[in-house]
Amino acid sequence: MEISVYSIQKNSDEFKEQILEYIKMSKKYAKINDTTIFNDKIAKAQAKSKDESLLAYDSIYEPKIKGFCIALDESGDMLDSKEFAQLISSKSQISFFIGGAYGLSGEFKKKMDRIVSLSRLTLAHKIAKLMLHEQIFRGLCINANHPYHK
Template sequence: MNINLLCVGKIKEKFYREAIDEYTKRLSKYCSVKIIEVADEKTSENASDTEIQIVKDKEGERILKAIGERDFVIALAILGKQMDSVAFSNYIEDLGIRGKSTISFVIGGSLGLSDMVLKRADYQISFSKMTFPHQLMRVVLLEQIYRAMRIMKNEPYHK
């Protein structure tokens, strides 16, 4: 199975990079993981709704260009489906059984995802109704994918 993380922006903080590297290394035992970063747009603190939409659309166009035609796309979105770790593991396993060899998870920038990206997504998940920094979501997502793989293989993992 191939897992892509399509993300807006670069990770600047060393502690996030180290955690991402650690989970990527752990996941290499189970699947291929590729992190694809697209450039983020600069946004002023007091941006209007129109300016916000323009930024999300520009970032969205970059994301869409990075998605493969056959990729199964899962967008991280506040209004997406929430599930526990076992259900998430079962969902990922089922995708593999159905022949979805590449799953692309999409994490938007600080303003979220454009409607174009949400429409392209085959599924939307939410980790919480709370808002998290998009840099931290990379770590959380990778950890949950790792947990899902361990669950699939009936391997122990801290509960």
């Protein structure tokens, strides 16, 4: 199994150590790729408008759509940990997408296999990404009958 997590955010070292620890612990179950994207195109678009930003995010993410695709969005489906584990079970390739400052466009979300919410609260990218990596590890453990999930 290969799981890719894509996020649009300015590079931040906050929670990097914890995320790397979850990636390391997940290695026995899946290959985890964590990609943070932020470039001049996104910075310029975000300085202009929400619409420009969403177009920039789409153009960055479109080539990365592969496998079973899941967008994170506060209006998505709320899952408990066992439902999340079921969602990622039996898939060989999964791609998670965390939107930029303006989220993800409606057109991009239509291309996803599933839209999931980690919380109805709006979360900072760094916190959402940490929570996602923890839930990926938890889901992998649930699927492997590992006692991490009690």
